[in-house]
Amino acid sequence: MKNKNGEIGKAKSRLTALEKVTGSAKYAAEYNVPDLLYGYIVNSSVTKGKITALDETAVRGIPGVVDVLSHNNRPSLPWFDVMYSDMDAPPGSPFKPFYDNEIKYDRQPIALVVADSFETARYAAAQLKVTYETEDFDVDLRKNLDDARDPSKGLATLIKPLPPSPKGDFAKAYGEAAATYDGDFRHGTEHHNPMEMHATTTVYEGEGKLTIYDKTQGTNNSQIYVSNVFGLSYSDVRVLAPYVGGSFGSGLRPQYQLFVCVMAALHLKRNVRVSLDRKQMYTFGHRPQTVMKARFGADAAGKVTAMHHKAVAETSRFEDYNEVVVNWGNILYPAQNTLLEYQLVPLDTYTPIDMRAPGGSTGMHAVETAMDALAYDLKIDPLEFRLRNYAERDVSEDKPFSSKELRECYRQGAEKFGWAERKPEPRSMKRGNRLVGYGMSSGIWDVIALPARAEAIFTKAGKFIVKSAVNDSGQGSYTVMTQIAAEQFGISTEEMTFEYGDSEHPLSPIQGGSYTTGVVGSAVKAACKVLKEELFKKAKRLKNSPFADSEEDAIYFRDGKIYAADDDTVFVNLTDIFQNEKEDKISVTKSNVPNPLKLKQYTRAAHSAAFVEVEVDEQLGTVNVTRAVTAVAAGNIINPKTARSQILGGMVWGISKALREETLTDFKTGRYVNPNLAEYHLPVHADIHDLDVIFVEEKDEIINELGAKGVGEIGLVSMAPAIANAIFHATGRRMTEFPIHFEDLVL
């Protein structure tokens, strides 16, 4: 009876589903506080240069306009870069909105018009007359590859490590290989396009005190940023983000609407809201343009011996954004001669920012294409080829895996998909006018460990409450945290209250990197454990306590009681504890502090295998992903339903990455030309067919308290390369540019 409830592992719907589908869930731009002012941001219309004049006359003459803020009249601000740094800032000098008259990138924010209605602010903003002096700029990665250089090191490169040093002798091994592949790859810019656009509502509480509703992936991150930039004490800045309508990385750093909104609120001593429109959602971080080269060699027995993977990516001129693009191949496939390189080209754009599966979804395209090509060349089944190169140990770092059930992913995925039906020759499978192709790919994503804190509370009224500053941008963290906490006390999720998305709660890292479940979940579990110890201690001290002499292993918690492990009739009601208490609640706060020495000994990663069927109408150049199976090994799956949704979302994104989305840049004007959802093509229902997800059993006692690896990104990593490989099987053509379009197939 001990695990009557067993909330961990239960397929639960999101606890916030009703609020979300009925519209009662409030997002950052929906807090209608009294006397609210509305700010609309004016963006630069040139890509580089200087503002020589701002004519505000027309704007200020419009009834309802309260103020115009720009570099000309902004309040004084700190000068040091460090004050603008946030928890996710890459090495460099963070962008400072309205700092001076310099234009660093196209559509940079340059002024804020504040008015008594959104419509007035937007209309007035269009009347601002700006004069510029323009300068030459470069936004084309491929034309500036000569400027490629190594990225600067910093905090970011600790979490997202630079490539390992070369190993063995690549040139020799490649020269001697029985089969080789040499390919050049190109990925364009992409933007996150969350449903909810970035917005901030700042409530001016009086002398230096602010309550801020922000669209962010880290309430503490926004809090620290605002406090530092505006010289406020942390305790005076409260940031709330209980609902976030998707972010995919765009909320990892405080975005400029937060800055200008807080600036206006402090300056005017009023409540202010600033929300971005869809076009403005293309004026900050993005997935960087990247070009890659992959040269792989294998011996006649089908072992990969040589591996060269080089990536050159775009960054801004002010920060060195980096991501892990080239490290994955050698973790997956144990080649002994490797050359892994990663460089940056600074361009006149905003700094890129992590976008779902940053680096991995880019790099794995080259790795898995090269692997696939070698398999065809050697006439070995692509799945068999990967099995022959299965890494029992991570040779790139010479470490064991903390756990790795990729082999089981291959086996179960292939079986469910029907991989055995595949005919080996390209162009050999047909359906009517269409060529049919089967393709597969491995996937890998690392498991990050970070500290986090949580508070666990039991009240006199018998309520359990757990608190963390973490937020939930839609993936189900709130539900999962509630499950983890409920499990500890043997109660249902409905009986557990999880309070989150508030910077006043115990510190949480920014939510991202697929680590939230493992990191914050472990803190939640740790806090609950300490609360249990505390409650048990108090239960023992009760008059006539049946547990006076019991040890912890002789009892368990269930339904608000402590039971004797061997006798259901012996128990203590937890609320009885308050007979001896002065307070009306018992509260403990606990950190989950990972042990770096232990963790460092292992390579910690989630794995996946994707199997994809495509139909290609070669005459017309249309591609449809008709079915796909992704098998995932990600440790303990806390909630199979929300986890499945994450993998499905990743698979849909894989379809998008391979076949649909791209931000088009006009290199002559420096401008993104399709900043809207009509022309930035995300997949629609008609693009999505039969998708299936398998979770493979995997135990991991190293990574964290929960043995949970996280599932936010792993579903995306393997999907796009599998599609490219399936198109090869269908057509005999290698797809090295994403997204793949008509022109890649009909020309």
Added chain:
Amino acid sequence: MNNFNYLRADDTEHAVALIGKETNSRFLAGGTNLIDRWKYNLTHPDTLIDLANIEELHQITETENGGLRLGAMAGNADTAYHPLVKKRYPLLKNTILAGASAQIRNAATNGGNLMQRTRCYYYYDHESPCNKRNPGSGCPATEGHNRLHAVIGHSENCIATHPSDMCIALAALDAVVQVTGAEGNRSIPFTEFHRLPGNNPSKDNTLRPGELITSIDLPAEGFAENYSYLKLRDRNSYAFALVSVATGLRLKDSKIEKANIAVGGIAHKPWRVQEAEDFLKNKRPDRDNFAQAAEIIMDGAEGFEHNAFKIPLTKRAIIRNGMMALNPQETQRPGAGPSR
């Protein structure tokens, strides 16, 4: 978005009178294009004249010559699902349903569909030069991103395309646009309604200032036996055509008696070439003949950096669509993608 006056017209005469009187005024139909462009700062009307109350414009009625009159204010969805359209003009139904989204088709009207403007990125960016929006300012598309753009009938001043699906069927069906204005009523053959950019790309069509579209009239022949619409686009729904083809065939003794072929996504107007249709007359409806017709249709085509692929793609689409038209029951599906 500026403040504006909002007026309602009681009947067509009233509408024409109001538009003549109010400066910088526009007719408002479904608003799905006009309001969109307004919010993008591309247009700033001072007065809107809503046509919603003009009852006769909403009607779909049979005409004396056996055709069908589609009121200018009849909705795109209502038109597609009208029993007579489904039965006699399934080509029109399919083109309408291949466009936009269910929500937009519900709001959009037939008159508005004809009048919708190009989706050229540079036209849509009010800060960019554009000869269509701001005559004489230049055309960045010729040297910029031109994947969506025209490969035929373009001029050095403008390489924009007309984005409509519905209009491709209307062109293929030999529809006639009925208009009324201060100077009375006119009938404009559909293929003469839209125009090529030439030296004056700001003008999309031959409607005179202040004229109101009252209906679009379909002739009796609807090609309900042998028709097909094929739309090629960047995703399977909710994207404008890169290339689309509407084909109607009249067959007799396994030969083509009449072939009407209109192509979308490649020019400033629905593209129809009489010589190609004449060529097909009395020929067998097979790949070779459609291929030769495709060559004639695309004669003189000239692509740009990102859209040259449209030329071979259009030819293949014309061939495939011709073959699909032989067997519409098997090949025509909602969404108008290529059949298996």
